[in-house]
């Protein structure tokens with residue numbers, strides 16, 4: 001199974017939200033989709049589902065193009081499910097009835113419903129009516145409905161919304177199982193550190209475009225990361241410890257690319273960092289939240305001297 005998007009552009013009237021988006025996904029991939037509120041994540045899902053009109057672009061599943069014709073859209077919706085909106089739930093029906101409905105419409109396997117309920121630890125409330133559910137209970141139900149539909153491609157918009165840490169962890173584990181089942185799952189999320197726990201790739205939308213794709217399975221450049229205050233950053237800068245592409249993020253974390261250092265510079269810098277805040281030193285690639293701070297301007301200061309260098313981070 002593959003999902004390929006070619007040159008997708010979407011506008012609401014004259015307001016262009018997405019421009020020339022292209023990517024290809026293979027089976028068994030969990031893809032994080034991140035961007036600030038209002039950038040176009042939901043619009044991207046809606047456009048691929050053809051819930052909204054696409055100005056330009058093509059959508060292929062397994063190499064076959066799915067156009068906006070009724071026949072194609074119907075067939076596309078057999079292959080892709082979209083995370084239900086909580087407002088789409090029927091207040092007078094039970095959670096079990098919702099899960100059964102999704103199983104019947106898509107997978108046709110009602111017998112798996114009990115298993116899904118157990119896996120998502122919903123036994124104690126699933127037979128009650130939805131009107132009695134909390135936000136987190138509804139969210140888990142929406143996720144269970146997607147699992148029951150069992151389509152090869154799933155779009156999870158804000159799947160972690162309203163979930164407590166224990167349920168974030170439970171849903172993350174089930175997402176990993178979906179990858180083992182060879183699904184393609186795209187997950188729009190603002191829980192950036194959580195994405196690092198399971199995503200294969202993270203897509204960053206910016207300025208209407210697919211600005212960057214981070215492949216979390218690839219070996220990525222390592223950084224020294226240390227918590228320092230502004231005065232300490234100034235000191236490091238004045239004493240010429242900081243190289244190009246060093247970032248100082250809004251959470252006070254200074255990220256220094258190790259690959260830019262000679263062995264001698266590396267040794268000296270490490271000594272200096274130990275002096276400043278030895279306990280906080282970490283060596284790792286930039287995580288999704290650090291890229292996010294970097295891309296969307298939540299950094300206090302960036303020491304690189306040009307856009308070219310940015311792209312190499």
Ligand SMILES: Nc1ncnc2c1ncn2[C@@H]1O[C@H](COP(=O)(O)OP(=O)(O)OP(=O)(O)O)[C@@H](O)[C@H]1O
Pocket residue numbers: 012017035036037038039040041042043044
């Ligand atoms: N039906 C619509 N008509 C006009 N503009 C819309 C419509 N839906 C969304 N927009 C606009 O398109 C832009 C992208 O919205 P979208 O909901 O796709 O963002 P998002 O990245 O999913 O945001 P969030 O993180 O808040 O869910 C926003 O500026 C929004 O106001």
